[in-house]
Amino acid sequence: MHSHFGPTGWWPGDSAFEIVVGAILTQNTAWTNVEKSLDLIKSDGLLSPQALIDSSEETLHRVLKPSGFFRIKAKRLLHFCHFLMDTHDGDMASLARTPLAELRTTLLNIHGIGPETADDIILYACQQPVFVVDSYTRRIFSRHGWVADDIGYEPLRSFFESQLEANVDQFQEYHGLLDLTGKEFCKTRPHCSGCPLEPLLSDDQPLVSSV
DNA sequence: GACCAGGCACATC
DNA sequence: GATGTGCATGGT
Numbered sequence: 001m002h003s004h005f006g007p008t009g010w011w012p013g014d015s016a017f018e019i020v021v022g023a024i025l026t027q028n029t030a031w032t033n034v035e036k037s038l039d040l041i042k043s044d045g046l047l048s049p050q051a052l053i054d055s056s057e058e059t060l061h062r063v064l065k066p067s068g069f070f071r072i073k074a075k076r077l078l079h080f081c082h083f084l085m086d087t088h089d090g091d092m093a094s095l096a097r098t099p100l101a102e103l104r105t106t107l108l109n110i111h112g113i114g115p116e117t118a119d120d121i122i123l124y125a126c127q128q129p130v131f132v133v134d135s136y137t138r139r140i141f142s143r144h145g146w147v148a149d150d151i152g153y154e155p156l157r158s159f160f161e162s163q164l165e166a167n168v169d170q171f172q173e174y175h176g177l178l179d180l181t182g183k184e185f186c187k188t189r190p191h192c193s194g195c196p197l198e199p200l201l202s203d204d205q206p207l208v209s210s211v
Numbered sequence: 212g213a214c215c216a217g218g219c220a221c222a223t224c
Numbered sequence: 225g226a227t228g229t230g231c232a233t234g235g236t
Contacts, residue, residue, distance in 0.1 A: 010217095011217095022217090023217085024218095026216085026217045026218085027217080027218040027219065028215095028216065028217085028218045028219080028231085029216055029217075029218085029232090029233080029234095030215080030216040030217080030233090030234070030235070031216085031217060032216090032234075032235075033216080033233060033234055033235085034217085036233095036234085065232085065233070066233065066234075067232090067233070067234095068216090068231080068232040068233040068234080069218090069219095069230095069231045069232055069233080070231090070232070070233080071231075071232085072219085072220090072230090072231055072232090073231090073232095076219085111219095111220080112218095112219065112220080113219085114218055114219050114220085115218090115219095116217080116218065116219090117218070117219080120217080132217090134217055134218090135216090135217080135218085136217075175217090179217060182217095183217095
């Protein structure tokens with residue numbers, strides 16, 4: 001994948017907090033739409049937990065509108081902002097120092113932060129090693145016959161983490177490459193010709209046979 | 212005009 | 225525990 005796409009530079013963002021905002025806004029949403037909202041948030045000077053908390057509901061809805069689900073995402077963003085202010089005085093660097101297991105549990109307890117969003121935050125905003133699984137990851141591996149197509153998030157994450165050295169840079173790059181591969185090659189079943197992973201196909205049993 | 216996009220929570224069975 | 229559904233906009 002790397003030889004096909006080169007370095008992905010996955011997850012643009014000038015700050016850890018911006019990455020968190022993007023992670024929440026991109027839930028089931030195309031990144032191009034998220035960028036529109038991020039631009040509005042920045043131009044309105046709202047890119048901080050306190051600024052978002054202080055903003056009116058109308059303002060929040062207006063800036064979140066381009067990325068869809070704006071009512072629900074406004075609530076989810078505020079839940080995270082209140083958490084960050086209450087427990088870390090709004091400081092992402094302080095949050096990022098939380099030990100990995102505790103960090104993950106804590107994030108998952110915030111309303112609106114599910115497994116993928118939590119892992120995006122941990123890997124890209126907090127720079128700690130978790131393997132981010134997303135719909136493309138599952139689709140690519142199931143279409144190649146390597147895992148069951150209904151494999152759960154945690155079993156798939158555990159699988160990757162058991163096979164790979166825990167390395168933040170590499171985990172960031174794997175996720176970016178899998179996303180690009182999914183977008184470009186994984187449109188049709190069982191798998192698309194030209195996929196960079198095609199040379200790995202074999203008659204072997206699935207790597208993970210069941211949930 | 213249908214379908215999808217870098218999910219999650221909640222209701223119902 | 226498993227399955228279905230609402231959330232909403234913008235691009236293809």
